[in-house]
Amino acid sequence: MGAYDKFCQSCGMPMDKDPAKGGTKKDGTKTQKYCSLCYEKGAFKDNFTSADEMVSFVKGKLKEMGYGSLKRWFFTSHIPKLERWQV
Numbered sequence: 876m877g878a879y880d881k882f883c884q885s886c887g888m889p890m891d892k893d894p895a896k897g898g899t900k901k902d903g904t905k906t907q908k909y910c911s912l913c914y915e916k917g918a919f920k921d922n923f924t925s926a927d928e929m930v931s932f933v934k935g936k937l938k939e940m941g942y943g944s945l946k947r948w949f950f951t952s953h954i955p956k957l958e959r960w961q962v
């Protein structure tokens with residue numbers, strides 16, 4: 876278990892906030908690495924190629940949900956460190 880195991884390694888959402896409690900692999904089994912909003916049947920649901928794109932996307936979602944700019948920064952600042960965005 877690594878330090879980030881409790882967070883989706885794509886969008887940074889806490890896994891306990893994921894209603895489906897994890898995405899699904901190609902064979903349909905659950906994975907705790909990515910959330911159900913990012914990952915389905917072994918593939919990412921978005922076409923993002925960089926952490927910046929994910930950060931903008933998540934910030935937009937948070938804004939829709941009514942979060943202020945400080946919270947939006949706080950919830951997205953760790954996204955570039957997540958496993959998906961390491962190259």
Ligand SMILES: [Zn+2]
Pocket residue numbers: 883884885886887888909910911912913914
């Ligand atoms: Zn996610």
